[in-house]
Amino acid sequence: MLLQKINSPADIKNFSQKEITQLAKECRKTIIDVVGKNGGHLASNLGVVELTIALHRVFDSPKDAIIWDVSHQCYTHKLLTGRYKDFSTIRTKNGLSGFTNTAESEHDFFINGHSSTSISSALGLLTARSLAKNDGKVIAVIGDGALTGGMAFEGLSHAGQLSKNLIVVLNDNQMSIDHNTGALSRYLSRMTASIKYQSFRNIIDKIVNHLPLVNRFLEKLIFRFKRAIKGLFFANNLFVELGFEYTGPIDGHNEKELEDIFKRVKKLHRPVVVHVITKKGKGYSPAENKPDVFHGVGPFQTSDGTVEKFDTTSFTEAFSNLIVDQAEKNDKIVAITAAMAKGTGLTAFSHRFPDRFFDVGIAEEHAVTFAGGLAAGGMIPVVCIYSTFIQRAVDQIIHDVSLQNSHVIFMLDRAGAVPGDGVTHQGVFDISLFRPVPNVTIYSPCSEEDLKLCFENALNGTGAHIIRYPKLSCPTHITPFESPVESGRGLMIPATEIIVENIPEKELLARKKKILTVCTGGMYSEVQKAVRSVILKGGYSDIYTLRFIKPFDEAYFVKLAKKYKGLVIVEDGCRIGGMGEYLLELLSRNGIKNVLHLAFEDKYYGHGNRGEVLEMAGLSPADIENAIISLSQK
Numbered sequence: 001m002l003l004q005k006i007n008s009p010a011d012i013k014n015f016s017q018k019e020i021t022q023l024a025k026e027c028r029k030t031i032i033d034v035v036g037k038n039g040g041h042l043a044s045n046l047g048v049v050e051l052t053i054a055l056h057r058v059f060d061s062p063k064d065a066i067i068w069d070v071s072h073q074c075y076t077h078k079l080l081t082g083r084y085k086d087f088s089t090i091r092t093k094n095g096l097s098g099f100t101n102t103a104e105s106e107h108d109f110f111i112n113g114h115s116s117t118s119i120s121s122a123l124g125l126l127t128a129r130s131l132a133k134n135d136g137k138v139i140a141v142i143g144d145g146a147l148t149g150g151m152a153f154e155g156l157s158h159a160g161q162l163s164k165n166l167i168v169v170l171n172d173n174q175m176s177i178d179h180n181t182g183a184l185s186r187y188l189s190r191m192t193a194s195i196k197y198q199s200f201r202n203i204i205d206k207i208v209n210h211l212p213l214v215n216r217f218l219e220k221l222i223f224r225f226k227r228a229i230k231g232l233f234f235a236n237n238l239f240v241e242l243g244f245e246y247t248g249p250i251d252g253h254n255e256k257e258l259e260d261i262f263k264r265v266k267k268l269h270r271p272v273v274v275h276v277i278t279k280k281g282k283g284y285s286p287a288e289n290k291p292d293v294f295h296g297v298g299p300f301q302t303s304d305g306t307v308e309k310f311d312t313t314s315f316t317e318a319f320s321n322l323i324v325d326q327a328e329k330n331d332k333i334v335a336i337t338a339a340m341a342k343g344t345g346l347t348a349f350s351h352r353f354p355d356r357f358f359d360v361g362i363a364e365e366h367a368v369t370f371a372g373g374l375a376a377g378g379m380i381p382v383v384c385i386y387s388t389f390i391q392r393a394v395d396q397i398i399h400d401v402s403l404q405n406s407h408v409i410f411m412l413d414r415a416g417a418v419p420g421d422g423v424t425h426q427g428v429f430d431i432s433l434f435r436p437v438p439n440v441t442i443y444s445p446c447s448e449e450d451l452k453l454c455f456e457n458a459l460n461g462t463g464a465h466i467i468r469y470p471k472l473s474c475p476t477h478i479t480p481f482e483s484p485v486e487s488g489r490g491l492m493i494p495a496t497e498i499i500v501e502n503i504p505e506k507e508l509l510a511r512k513k514k515i516l517t518v519c520t521g522g523m524y525s526e527v528q529k530a531v532r533s534v535i536l537k538g539g540y541s542d543i544y545t546l547r548f549i550k551p552f553d554e555a556y557f558v559k560l561a562k563k564y565k566g567l568v569i570v571e572d573g574c575r576i577g578g579m580g581e582y583l584l585e586l587l588s589r590n591g592i593k594n595v596l597h598l599a600f601e602d603k604y605y606g607h608g609n610r611g612e613v614l615e616m617a618g619l620s621p622a623d624i625e626n627a628i629i630s631l632s633q634k
Contacts, residue, residue: 013057030084039091040420041073043287043288043292045076046282046287053076053255055139056077057255065138067139069117081107083105098422112424113421114388116148116152118142122138140167159242165272168272169276246272246273247272284305285305319469327353334380335349335350339362364390365396369401391429397437407462414427415468420607422605423606431578432578443521444522444546446547447521447524495509498528499532515564517530518545519543523570561592566631576602578599580597583597596627598618
């Protein structure tokens with residue numbers, strides 16, 4: 001097997017074309033097998049196998065820096081940079097990251113996980129190298145989906161202004177996660193269809209390459225001639241207007257042609273865009289047929305592509321059903337996503353209400369301000385974005401929604417611990433980021449019924465509303481989940497509702513040293529397991545879920561807290577600036593001292609399954625149980 005022999009990109013430089021073809025097959029099979037077991041990003045990685053091989057054959061990493069935008073498509077890059085032996089560990093605890101990671105390899109230049117950053121990062125690195133008189137090319141590989149992000153254009157504009165010899169490889173597959181939308185996608189499609197110039201240019205290049213010696217004057221003349229011809233075909237080429245040389249479109253699965261192009265581009269001393277056409281999911285028919293499903297996928301059967309699903313309704317699925325139901329009753333409800341319709345549960349809404357559904361591309365900032373405009377026009381926008389990605393639009397929420405007191409609802413999926421994706425995707429910052437913002441109501445529902453009640457309250461409210469929930473199955477229904485919404489108050493779940501064993505209620509209530517475990521909704525499942533274990537061991541704890549993060553009924557909570565020997569506060573957010581920090585101060589001010597606070601500490605948390613991430617953070621059911629027991633023993 002060729003992959004077993006590769007310790008660095010240098011090992012593939014002398015491979016024959018037959019060996020390169022074999023290498024591409026091995027890369028695809030390895031990626032399919034491992035992602036089938038571990039989950040991960042499949043379709044995007046299968047689409048760039050030949051492109052990655054060609055880049056590493058022509059350029060000399062790490063002397064030449066290859067920067068992958070988002071970097072979810074870096075699996076082949078990992079295989080070619082000495083990580084084959086560890087590749088089976090990808091996305092597992094203490095294993096390889098599913099993204100580029102500077103701690104793993106000298107061939108990874110940034111810890112990437114969010115979109116549209118590569119051009120700015122690459123330009124900065126190239127400029128630093130230039131100032132330090134260091135050699136080496138810098139290549140930014142960015143997808144057409146990531147190019148919908150405004151930051152990518154800021155980088156392109158600056159790169160053209162600086163006129164540095166930055167190489168931008170535009171990986172055009174007409175998709176980001178969901179199908180690309182908007183004018184840019186149509187523009188690239190038109191460019192893709194224009195192959196006349198590329199054919200003409202190849203003819204000229206072949207003629208020039210057969211000339212014995214081309215002097216400097218003739219070389220410049222030929223270059224200007226080709227540029228003039230290019231102007232006939234691409235008179236309105238965006239990249240040319242920004243100051244880039246442009247070549248393409250090129251077949252992204254023709255490794256030999258890619259190598260030829262990259263060898264020519266490598267000699268240039270000015271910014272250039274290489275436009276490459278690839279197919280997401282290439283070589284695996286389930287992923288080719290459903291690239292959106294196999295973009296970021298859980299474990300699946302590699303034989304037929306059957307994907308594992310939640311045993312019960314997930315929070316995402318619950319929201320999906322909820323928004324469709326509410327939109328049937330209220331024609332002012334519109335839904336907005338940033339290229340994540342499927343991931344945020346909006347696919348059904350988009351089919352049922354196509355005129356009220358807006359996918360703005362990977363442009364979270366625009367999504368939020370666009371929603372503010374819709375609200376000003378009398379609509380009720382529901383913006384659906386993962387917690388980790390809403391970080392990209394903090395200013396827009398403050399300036400364009402909160403300050404205007406606009407009625408916009410934000411559904412933050414994947415809040416708290418996020419399995420698999422690691423440091424770039426943990427949804428732990430939203431509470432600390434948005435709790436200080438005026439005119440914002442923040443909810444933390446703990447169940448499907450609770451989510452429904454919070455969403456209905458948000459629809460009928462004013463100002464901005466943020467509803468955060470985890471990537472998790474909804475817990476089994478119990479009566480307290482139906483408690484009516486009272487502003488600032490959470491859900492009281494007594495021990496008698498938690499225990500299923502036949503313990504007489506009278507005996508349970510007679511137990512002394514009662515503890516109240518307070519938690520954000522996303523931690524309810526782990527808290528419930530911990531409390532149940534405590535009760536079975538002879539202890540006692542009720543649960544109070546923080547349905548409201550903001551506003552918060554302080555008087556009610558303090559009165560409740562005084563009934564207990566102690567409190568354990570558990571939140572799936574940051575300790576610094578989080579809900580627990582606020583509650584500790586509130587309780588201390590009111591003479592309540594016997595309190596423990598469990599939260600994410602001041603560091604980044606890596607990848608693993610949900611249980612492993614929570615264990616790293618000291619938030620596992622065992623950790624919560626130990627905290628409850630330790631308080632009861634004081």
